[in-house]
Amino acid sequence: MVAPYWLMKSGSARNKKLCGKNADIFTCSSRTTFPRHPENIRRDDAKLKFVFGTCALQALDLVDQRSVTCLSSPSGRKAFQVIGGSGRLYTCFLSCHYCPCPAFTYTVLRRNQGLLCKHILAVYLCQAMAVTQQESISDQQMSAVLSGTGGP
Amino acid sequence: MTDILTLVFRTLSSQTGQNKDPSAGPPPPAPHSNTLVVGEHRLSRSVLLLAAVTAASELGVRVAFFAQTQIQSLPECLQRCSKITFSYPRTLEELLQQVASLHEFPCPPSLIIIDRLDGFLRGAVASSHAGFHSGDESRAAHLAALLCDTAAFLTEVLEKRGSSSAPCRTIASFLSDADSGQESRDPSAMDPILDVLDRYFQARCTLDQDRSYEAAAAAAQEAWHVYLSGTKIPDDLEDGPTLAQEWKLFIFPEGLMEFKLV
Numbered sequence: 001m002v003a004p005y006w007l008m009k010s011g012s013a014r015n016k017k018l019c020g021k022n023a024d025i026f027t028c029s030s031r032t033t034f035p036r037h038p039e040n041i042r043r044d045d046a047k048l049k050f051v052f053g054t055c056a057l058q059a060l061d062l063v064d065q066r067s068v069t070c071l072s073s074p075s076g077r078k079a080f081q082v083i084g085g086s087g088r089l090y091t092c093f094l095s096c097h098y099c100p101c102p103a104f105t106y107t108v109l110r111r112n113q114g115l116l117c118k119h120i121l122a123v124y125l126c127q128a129m130a131v132t133q134q135e136s137i138s139d140q141q142m143s144a145v146l147s148g149t150g151g152p
Numbered sequence: 153m154t155d156i157l158t159l160v161f162r163t164l165s166s167q168t169g170q171n172k173d174p175s176a177g178p179p180p181p182a183p184h185s186n187t188l189v190v191g192e193h194r195l196s197r198s199v200l201l202l203a204a205v206t207a208a209s210e211l212g213v214r215v216a217f218f219a220q221t222q223i224q225s226l227p228e229c230l231q232r233c234s235k236i237t238f239s240y241p242r243t244l245e246e247l248l249q250q251v252a253s254l255h256e257f258p259c260p261p262s263l264i265i266i267d268r269l270d271g272f273l274r275g276a277v278a279s280s281h282a283g284f285h286s287g288d289e290s291r292a293a294h295l296a297a298l299l300c301d302t303a304a305f306l307t308e309v310l311e312k313r314g315s316s317s318a319p320c321r322t323i324a325s326f327l328s329d330a331d332s333g334q335e336s337r338d339p340s341a342m343d344p345i346l347d348v349l350d351r352y353f354q355a356r357c358t359l360d361q362d363r364s365y366e367a368a369a370a371a372a373q374e375a376w377h378v379y380l381s382g383t384k385i386p387d388d389l390e391d392g393p394t395l396a397q398e399w400k401l402f403i404f405p406e407g408l409m410e411f412k413l414v
Contacts, residue, residue, distance in 0.1 A: 093301035098293050098297030
């Protein structure tokens with residue numbers, strides 16, 4: 001997933017000394033930095049929760065369950081699918097925030113009380129920790145997944 | 153996308169007393185912007201068609217134009233134009249499927265145009281009531297996000313091919329319930345669907361009819377204010393400059409359109 005403008009790789013590694021000079025730093029719009037190194041992500045659960053609220057821990061649960069899959073098709077198109085707690089599949093896009101779950105609709109779109117849901121956060125965390133599952137599907141299957149009319 | 157709209161307005165601007173310097177006015181936002189045209193349907197459709205023609209003829213790019221109702225009075229030149237593909241999905245589901253399948257095309261479009269998003273979104277409601285209902289926010293977000301993601305993907309494809317048609321842009325028109333004149337709606341209430349769309353469309357082109365005497369003074373049939381607003385995609389956490397352009401549109405009895413930069 002391409003990081004949106006509010007979650008960009010920081011040019012100034014203010015906290016690099018805390019997590020090693022080779023760790024990548026991502027900065028979010030609240031100006032809180034959290035390191036990308038897999039070990040440090042778990043140690044910084046408190047920071048994640050501070051920034052993202054209760055969905056941070058729920059997202060980490062999804063990460064632990066290896067719930068995120070990156071679908072790719074021969075055309076090069078990609079999308080993420082997340083298995084929710086109820087077993088339902090949610091399709092998220094690479095370049096912008098969208099999730100069909102009720103929490104995204106209510107908390108993000110309607111109440112404007114959050115930037116993302118646990119599914120989208122789980123995608124970011126899985127990408128950062130390199131634990132995203134990979135699956136190849138046909139172009140037609142990809143079109144069905146993207147339009148919400150079907151899936152693998 | 154506002155770069156194409158600005159090109160449309162400048163192309164149709166008056167020669168007399170008009171600064172034709174391309175650098176006149178503030179710079180448009182990055183062409184990666186998606187633009188939402190908000191205003192009366194008849195005029196917004198005209199603006200979208202002008203954008204399609206301008207993109208195909210001036211920039212030589214492929215255009216995918218989606219509308220729910222067939223355009224009856226399509227000029228013959230447009231019908232013969234091979235660079236513009238017109239599609240008429242009847243439902244939101246059909247529109248989603250057609251947009252989602254654009255990645256399958258060997259020659260993808262560089263401009264995706266959706267006429268009357270409100271028609272597609274309102275038609276998705278099972279209820280017989282007019283207007284939008286709960287759950288529509290998710291459908292609106294899905295369609296808008298799909299458009300954004302599709303444009304981003306097609307931009308990558310075009311750039312990898314070294315095509316001068318990159319980036320892929322999106323423009324859509326929308327008429328809110330408030331602007332449609334529904335008397336039962338509180339005019340001061342925000343349109344929740346427009347709020348959702350604003351999350352995904354970085355730029356907005358607002359069409360507002362001028363009901364003063366300015367049209368008559370210009371010997372025109374109608375006069376409209378055209379506002380271009382939006383922001384550049386921030387880079388390195390710095391906010392880009394805000395886009396703010398105002399144009400005046402005069403429509404003459406013969407159907408001629410003339411834009412003037414204010």
